[in-house]
Amino acid sequence: MSKMLQLPLRSRQQWASIALQAALVVVIGGLAYGAFINAADNLAKAHIASGFRFWDNTAGFDISQTLIGYSPSTSTFGRAFWVGLLNTLLVASLGIVLATALGFTIGIARLSRNWLVARLAGGYVELIRNVPLLLQILFWYNAVLKSLPDLHSSISISGGAFLNNRGLFLPRPEFADKFDYVAAALVFGIVATLAVRIWARRRQERTGQPPRTLSFAFGLIVVLPLLVFFAAGAPLSFSFPEVGRFNIRGGTEILPEFAALLVALTIYTAAFIAEVVRAGILAVSQGQTEAAQALGLRSGSTLRLVVVPQAMRVIVPPLTSQYLNLIKNSSLAVAIGYPDLVQVFAGSVLNITGQAVEVIAITMAVYLFLSLVTSLLMNLYGRTVGIVER
């Protein structure tokens, strides 16, 4: 903002500027008015309703993946909207987590002193970044997952899972009542670990003892819940999928559409995140590492205390835009029929109701809202990693 240019204005220029702005307003207003008139006209001719009354009408079409209750015969278009939105959120949030993990790994690998590692990571980034995402999604879906064997020759994976061209079928965990104790122990473990960390930090400030809480964390978060689990008599069973004549019963199903989209989004976005991470680390000058080493810091501490905090300041803003891209790119689901917001709402609902204006406006508003929320969250996070240039 501070770089906004202040041009001196003279009165003739002022008039010119007012005229130009007025013209802009008139043109845009005129276009909008014309569009409105035409749209009303065209819609009337095609006998298409307007307004949002369709929201409560019965949808009447099926959706292949529903996270909340949905039935084609009774649920409304509104319900279908929420189902689609939740599917979008599911694939986007999982994608963000996985792409971040993979992207950071590859970004760091690109800077490895091992030539082969750096080259492999570089090859990955170049290959993935330069091939369109849609092509990658189609590849994973049609060439990989859809060409798996069919139902009757399903690949069975040890542990009671099946893989075929209809998806991945996993055992579904079924929790007995006593499992609550295990959950409670896990929650307790997490809280206690946080408490131990805070305590260790305080102790470090007091006595200088460095905080070493990893084994505590392991004990509290892994060992303790496991002990409780067995003490409670292993209150967990699985419903195993069984291959029937026409379908698979029991278990949980992971749709090939979902898997293909998630894999493609993760692999694609990770390549971009890797570049962001690499640039962020490179932005921290060699001198910073040397100064830390000259003070006797170990390489782990140098990374944690000096390099990463500075790199994060550079990384967070472009990382945010990669997350936004991933969310927006998840709409490519429509190409393979994963029932995300665009496929369900801007696809099926639009086709049935014909109310293009309302449906597309709502869809766009949702993405704008998601973008806004993500930016906000990342800004907050950015604040905690100290985007300060004081």
Added chain:
Amino acid sequence: MTNPSSGTDGEKTGWAVEISALNKWYGDFHVLRDINLTVARGERIVICGPSGGGKSTMLRCINRLEDWQRGRVVVDGKDLTDDPKQILAVRRDVGMVFQQFNLFPHLTVLENCTLAPIWVRHMPKKDAEELAMRFLRRVRIPEQAQKYPVRLSGGQQQRVAIARALCMSPNIMLFDEPTSALDPEMVKEVLDTMVELAGDGITMLVVTHEMGFARQVADRIIFMAEGQIVEINEPKAFFEHPQHERTRLFLQQILH
């Protein structure tokens, strides 16, 4: 973990720094050629010479920021090998001040100074802060403690860098052209700080072209060119009767 310097280091006998038959190559380029040097405890050495002569490289070998192919470097009785423990032990007791300051921009001045005492010496935070304030007072900028480095002038930043190194109570201090990145009017404040430090009896190796400082403080002056030590002498003799042709030429250039 070793505890805060047990206090016996200072009384250990032997040399502060012993470099013997050190040879280093960057690729095929022979950057350090047969370097032999012993520095006694408490000695103040000034190193000068033409640009690209290998001064920085030699200095950085002393705390193993650079490694080398042949030769041996012993610091404070500790042989610098590939052993990371040994390297860390040496770095704990050797302070370094860089030409470009290299302060950590994401930490305040105080945090810059307490970082290593807390994470390397395992000091309680309060003690570390007291220590840091003591040294910040010594370099005369205690009032800047809560600021971030970018807010400070170059001279102030370099004095913080000196305080930061001193907070580790080093036995040896390495300075690599500490004043060359400074505006002329700031050079003096940094040199004054260094002169004071020299009075404390800490071992100092200083790469600099400030010949006034060299005359005033140095016990010996080393002249390096083309990767070799060409001449070592006491300041008076060095300036008045340079022995080597190369030294004479260099002195002519920078003194006139």
Added chain:
Amino acid sequence: MVAADRIYLREAPAKLLPAPVASTGVVGWVRANLFSSPGNIALTIICAALIVWIVPPLLRFFFFDAVWSGADREACLPSAQNPEPGACWAFIRAWSSYFTYGFYPLGERWRVDLFFFLLAFGIAWLAWLGAPRRDIGAIYFFIVLPILSYVLLSGVPIIGLPDVPTSLWGGILVTIVVATVGIVASLPLGILLALGRRSEMPAVRLFSVTFIEFVRGVPLITVLFMASVMLPLFVPDRLAPDKLVRALIGVALFASAYMAEVVRGGLLSIPRGQYEAAQALALPYWRMMALVILPQALRVTLPNIVNTFIGLFKDTTLVFIVGIFDFLRTIEAARGDPHWATPITSVTGYAFAAVFYFVCCYGMSRYSRNVEARLARAHRR
């Protein structure tokens, strides 16, 4: 304690020695870059295993076991000589003219070829930074070429070029048309929007900011839906543009919002002094922009502009979803051809498409990196 060599004078210069073998040459390089520590050795072994695991099968698939010629699917099915056939290039060859021209009439395809040539000429003129009269090149690329291409591809019966409706266009032709229109339209629009965003006129600024942020906040696919479904509603029937044109409008608007941000970045990097100097010379606003600011800003940000083009080029695949036969869509259509249905047809089709997009995008990114390096060098001077 006093050192024996407290005072020292070098008599003879130290010998210049060759570096020890262990630190130079192939051996030194391998040691430093692959085997410098146990962890490093482990990594090297894992990576080598990975390469051995991936590369030979890929080579076998793409080259050694690939089927290069044949009349139909029989050629690409497992046989006695080739029990595990690799890529079915015969399929690509059989369909290659469809991939290039779609259903563009056979007798008129020279027009497409000519278009490709004119386009390549324009790109070369602009991309070669040392080319003569690049200003004329710009006029050619942004004004002459679009008109010429329209005449050529779409046809003007009066001058003997029969009409070819866009529904017959397809394949690489459509991909290139969409990308080119996106590029040709987005740069000027993006510049206008970027200037608008920095304008002092509130209405102009508000419009620019709203447009840019709105478009950047939604997925391209919704913009394309909007263009293809809503646009026909907004105009009277007789004006309704055809399907391809609607998609082109969507792509152009989408790309210009991104281009605007790139141009704005370039404008921000121009120091204030440049504006002040131009104003001190009494240059009016548009002159100042056209003669002083924009030439510098666009030059600085050229790598980013090219990167935006790369994104745009990849994004052209999305027109597929609104039913336009771009290159990817022709691949999709062809791989369903029962004449060629084999287990490897799809993979082959996608591999071919991937190679095409990769070559184009990687070429552009190499170019952008070259420019960047050159700019960095110019900066240091």
